[in-house]
Amino acid sequence: MIASIFFIIIGILLIGYIYNNVRKHMMSQGESILWMVGACIILLLAIFPNIIIFLAKIVGIDYPPSLLFFLTSAFLLILLFRNSQQLSVLSEKSKELIQDFGLLDNRVRNLEKKRKSGESNE
Amino acid sequence: MKILMIIPAYNEAMNLAAVVDDIKENFKEADILIVNDCSKDNTLEVIQKIEGINFINLPINLGYSYAVQTGLKYAVQENYDYLIQFDGDGQHLASEAKKMYEYALEKDVDIVIGSRFLSETDYQHSFFRKIGTTLFQKIIKRLTGKHISDPTSGLQVIKRNVFLPLSKIYAYPEFPDANLLIHLIYQEVTIDEISVKMKNREFGESMHGGIIKPIKYMMKMFYYIVMVYFNNLLGKGRKK
Numbered sequence: 001m002i003a004s005i006f007f008i009i010i011g012i013l014l015i016g017y018i019y020n021n022v023r024k025h026m027m028s029q030g031e032s033i034l035w036m037v038g039a040c041i042i043l044l045l046a047i048f049p050n051i052i053i054f055l056a057k058i059v060g061i062d063y064p065p066s067l068l069f070f071l072t073s074a075f076l077l078i079l080l081f082r083n084s085q086q087l088s089v090l091s092e093k094s095k096e097l098i099q100d101f102g103l104l105d106n107r108v109r110n111l112e113k114k115r116k117s118g119e120s121n122e
Numbered sequence: 123m124k125i126l127m128i129i130p131a132y133n134e135a136m137n138l139a140a141v142v143d144d145i146k147e148n149f150k151e152a153d154i155l156i157v158n159d160c161s162k163d164n165t166l167e168v169i170q171k172i173e174g175i176n177f178i179n180l181p182i183n184l185g186y187s188y189a190v191q192t193g194l195k196y197a198v199q200e201n202y203d204y205l206i207q208f209d210g211d212g213q214h215l216a217s218e219a220k221k222m223y224e225y226a227l228e229k230d231v232d233i234v235i236g237s238r239f240l241s242e243t244d245y246q247h248s249f250f251r252k253i254g255t256t257l258f259q260k261i262i263k264r265l266t267g268k269h270i271s272d273p274t275s276g277l278q279v280i281k282r283n284v285f286l287p288l289s290k291i292y293a294y295p296e297f298p299d300a301n302l303l304i305h306l307i308y309q310e311v312t313i314d315e316i317s318v319k320m321k322n323r324e325f326g327e328s329m330h331g332g333i334i335k336p337i338k339y340m341m342k343m344f345y346y347i348v349m350v351y352f353n354n355l356l357g358k359g360r361k362k
Contacts, residue, residue, distance in 0.1 A: 099192040102178040
């Protein structure tokens, strides 16, 4: 009983924490979806722990906690992979930006030089 | 014909002035672009003092290949017909670059690589370098049937029809060596090599120093080559 109350509290706190992050713009709404789903599942399993036993029976797993571990690691792997993916997209985008900044900086410098030499000619 | 020399520079304050003087003396036709890849030493000040060159100053360090790609973008923007990749460390000689450029014009080749290994030169290369070069020679030969003796050479003459698509690659390769060459050969780009003299670098440290870095480089390069191979196999490599 105490254990399930403990996990229910953790689930609620997690949902609140993620919601607060989104509200304060520390995490984007799109990014928070997966985490929010994860937190809701934790809460759901804390309230109805029998779900995992039921699911294990359907899939044919003798030891229900192993299903829980499998689902957790699968969920974490998906999140991690998404992170890597977005990291590479971001670094490519920033590469493009830095390169274009360099090119623009060069053009501005040349234009300024031209303008200055034009002024001194007048 | 407009020709651009691209010199990517990272902490090359000691070498750059001499390199630029060499180009101005021995290859007057070429415009010079130095890409300062956010050097930690006073490279920027040195560049600013040199007259008659253009330079791009990157605000954040991007690494060798992306600095080169910035140069490609500049060459596209300013409508250059040929560009020459030239190292800022004093290894390359402008007279050799000129020879390569003339060869490219004469034979109408898309890429001319300045090779250190085509004939016996007094260029000293380390043990790992030697193994790596032979290995990648063999891989290129196997995959494309073309013999390229120096796939890691930084001295290359590239024609506009090749560097135009390269400048637009979003995910430009981290090391544009054997993998990029194989990719280009698959796209029926003509590549030729001529033997070139090179000096050993004067000051500063090489990009591929130490023991761990070359091993890392080799493993990554294998992976990139496998990727290029499968891209081509699945028909994506042919898209330009």
